[in-house]
Amino acid sequence: MSQKTFAVAAAPLLFLFFLLPSPVFSQESETCLDCHNAMKGTIKAQSGAMVDLNVDTEKFKASVHEMLPCTECHLKFSDASHASSGSAVPSDILSLSSKISAKFSSDPIAGAACIKCHEEVYQKVLSSVHGKNILEKKQTDGALCADCHGSPHYITKAKDGKSPVSRRYQVGTCGKCHGNQEIIEKYKLEENVMDSFSESFHGRKLLLGHTRAPVCSSCHNAHDIRSKSDPLSPVFGKNKLETCGKCHKGANEKFVPAITHKRPGPIPHYGEKLLILLTMGVFAFIVIHVLLEAFADIRDAVFRKKEDK
Amino acid sequence: MSESTTAATGIPKEIERFNIIFRIQHVLMFTTFLILSFTGWGLKYAHDPEGLSSIWIRIWGGPDTAGLIHRIAGVTMLFDFVWHVIYLVYLFATKQMTINARTTVIPLPKDIFDVIKNFMYFFGLSKEKAKFGKYSYAQKFDYWAVFWGMFIIGFSGYALAFPMQVSYIIPSFATGWIWELLGLMHSDEALLAIVFILFWHFYNEHLKPEVFPMSWIWITGRISTEQLKHHHPLEYELLFPGEAKKEKKG
Numbered sequence: 324m325s326q327k328t329f330a331v332a333a334a335p336l337l338f339l340f341f342l343l344p345s346p347v348f349s350q351e352s353e354t355c356l357d358c359h360n361a362m363k364g365t366i367k368a369q370s371g372a373m374v375d376l377n378v379d380t381e382k383f384k385a386s387v388h389e390m391l392p393c394t395e396c397h398l399k400f401s402d403a404s405h406a407s408s409g410s411a412v413p414s415d416i417l418s419l420s421s422k423i424s425a426k427f428s429s430d431p432i433a434g435a436a437c438i439k440c441h442e443e444v445y446q447k448v449l450s451s452v453h454g455k456n457i458l459e460k461k462q463t464d465g466a467l468c469a470d471c472h473g474s475p476h477y478i479t480k481a482k483d484g485k486s487p488v489s490r491r492y493q494v495g496t497c498g499k500c501h502g503n504q505e506i507i508e509k510y511k512l513e514e515n516v517m518d519s520f521s522e523s524f525h526g527r528k529l530l531l532g533h534t535r536a537p538v539c540s541s542c543h544n545a546h547d548i549r550s551k552s553d554p555l556s557p558v559f560g561k562n563k564l565e566t567c568g569k570c571h572k573g574a575n576e577k578f579v580p581a582i583t584h585k586r587p588g589p590i591p592h593y594g595e596k597l598l599i600l601l602t603m604g605v606f607a608f609i610v611i612h613v614l615l616e617a618f619a620d621i622r623d624a625v626f627r628k629k630e631d632k
Numbered sequence: 633m634s635e636s637t638t639a640a641t642g643i644p645k646e647i648e649r650f651n652i653i654f655r656i657q658h659v660l661m662f663t664t665f666l667i668l669s670f671t672g673w674g675l676k677y678a679h680d681p682e683g684l685s686s687i688w689i690r691i692w693g694g695p696d697t698a699g700l701i702h703r704i705a706g707v708t709m710l711f712d713f714v715w716h717v718i719y720l721v722y723l724f725a726t727k728q729m730t731i732n733a734r735t736t737v738i739p740l741p742k743d744i745f746d747v748i749k750n751f752m753y754f755f756g757l758s759k760e761k762a763k764f765g766k767y768s769y770a771q772k773f774d775y776w777a778v779f780w781g782m783f784i785i786g787f788s789g790y791a792l793a794f795p796m797q798v799s800y801i802i803p804s805f806a807t808g809w810i811w812e813l814l815g816l817m818h819s820d821e822a823l824l825a826i827v828f829i830l831f832w833h834f835y836n837e838h839l840k841p842e843v844f845p846m847s848w849i850w851i852t853g854r855i856s857t858e859q860l861k862h863h864h865p866l867e868y869e870l871l872f873p874g875e876a877k878k879e880k881k882g
Contacts, residue, residue, distance in 0.1 A: 524792075524815070527678035531686050533695035577799040581811035593814040598820040605824060609832045615754035620841055622756075 372428035447547040664709035735767035743769040
């Protein structure tokens with residue numbers, strides 16, 4: 324068989340590539356992304372929110388949601404164009420979307436649609452201190468899904484090193500609010516959490532890459548996060564025994580006060596001042612003594628040579 | 633000190649200053665000290681300079697392994713210290729060691745006067761340096777610094793490494809601040825210890841012109857009589873009274 328005949332015979336088989344599993348990427352997403360990948364900038368939606376039009380195809384394909392068609396979450400829209408309205412939105416999503424519309428103003432239905440697949444987790448969030456802040460207190464600067472996980476278009480697994488909730492980035496993600504002075508004052512949050520964590524043994528070890536050092540969610544939980552004054556919080560009173568005990572077997576009541584986010588009390592504070600004073604005092608004495616002795620030795624060697632011998 | 637001190641037969645060329653047990657204790661002490669300093673430094677200065685501590689800790693096998701090395705070295709050092717104290721008690725109990733003002737490592741008022749005398753010498757106010765017994769004030773300072781370190785850094789380190797065991801002996805009123813204080817004690821005093829060794833011990837036993845590159849006594853355990861006479865004249869007089877008298881007359 325000549326090369327040419329082989330090529331002709333094999334050519335029709337090339338269509339098999341289309342059957343390979345790699346482009347699970349939905350056909351419909353392709354249609355939307357044809358435009359949205361190229362579009363830049365924001366427009367004002369009916370609700371008044373500024374909506375970023377750009378969706379980066381490459382990053383979307385790398386996300387865990389790459390196989391979902393756009394209308395899976397953007398229920399308002401139909402497959403083809405923006406003109407025809409989409410299928411009827413289920414009532415539970417509609418009611419949830421109205422509750423979060425102030426927070427998730429660009430497309431509240433899409434923000435509520437997470438619950439279709441992530442029901443259990445979403446319910447936990449809604450009953451958490453973060454969720455109640457949005458549902459009950461009607462605040463817009465609190466955390467909901469995208470504030471911690473980033474855009475749903477580009478979301479990756481938490482175990483993936485790039486995720487904002489990964490071990491590497493989680494503390495910084497929580498710090499966007501918990502290290503923000505305005506938010507701390509507005510919600511009367513514990514004010515020293517970021518510094519106290521990074522100064523602590525936990526924070527230092529995490530920074531160095533210790534594999535078992537805890538991140539925020541290790542002690543405070545992730546989705547069902549609660550105020551430390553909530554009896555259901557893992558860091559409320561005696562719950563700490565169990566929470567610390569996850570890593571520190573046999574954690575008891577005398578051990579658990581070891582880690583707090585409070586500023587050090589007067590004893591450690593002045594204790595450290597005293598230790599620094601001692602260190603500086605000893606340091607001053609030994610440096611002065613060593614230098615003087617060295618100079619005296621040089622002086623003796625240069626000027627008193629003859630007297631010695 | 634087991635050497636004969638009878639001056640009639642002449643004096644030995646060198647005498648034993650530290651026996652093999654003291655030398656082993658010293659080697660254990662400084663190897664564990666170095667390991668503890670190196671591994672602890674990465675944790676103390678985890679933040680700055682940015683990223684460098686991570687690299688440094690990776691040299692020690694990563695934070696998990698470095699932590700394990702630090703704990704093993706710490707426990708070894710504590711054992712070394714306990715061994716030293718028990719050995720001293722044994723030496724006293726069997727009368728192999730007795731307290732003499734000229735040979736003891738215990739600080740005496742004379743040491744304060746020696747410091748003043750030496751400072752006067754440094755400033756040219758006195759023609760003579762202080763004369764020492766078996767241990768100069770610099771050496772006594774070196775020795776007792778380890779004791780201070782063992783109580784402060786050793787205990788706090790033990791508490792931090794085995795918090796659950798130690799928590800039972802911590803009184804309830806102290807639990808609110810003791811852990812914070814233990815961490816500060818451990819890290820601040822460790823820095824003091826490192827600075828102390830780097831300046832005081834290194835200058836006196838390594839960099840000083842008369843001992844550079846180092847005093848070899850830590851290996852041989854022996855000091856020449858010539859050096860003894862020069863650096864520890866009061867001990868020399870005690871060991872070889874006849875010889876010392878002759879030299880004074882001559």
